[in-house]
Amino acid sequence: MADIQIERKHDMGLPQARKIAFQWAEQAEEKFDMACTYEEGQSEDLVSFSRSGVSGTLTVTGDNFVLNAKLGFLLSAFSEKIEGEIVKNLDALIAKKPAAQVADNSGKSRKTAAKKHPAG
Secondary structure: OOOEEEEEOOHHHHHHHHHHHHHHHHHHHHHHEEEEEEEOHHHOOEEEEEOEEEEEEEEEOEEEEEEEEEEOOHHHHOOHHHHHHHHHHHHHHHHHHHHHHHHHHHHHHHHHHHHHOOOO
16 A cells, blocks of 8 residues: 655635635546545645545645545555646646735735825
């Protein structure tokens, strides 16, 4: 059996991280035929996933994603490929959100600046 452990720090807060985790769970169901359950908590969420030969969890907090997976005997031979695919998918989802936040924040900054210093 092989274990996969992946940790990704972020600074987007729990509401945005929750959206990413939900998207990740949807992709895992569609692309890899995983059965996923999503449990929301006050300070962290837990996505549990499984299919034949694979089981694990994705823990989501306001500043961290932690994925732990156990691969069965047959899939353990492919652990590097499986881990690479998980990393690629999770990183792609995480990368999308900060870019959107930067655009939102810069837009808000301009509006705030305009209110503080009206043109005149």
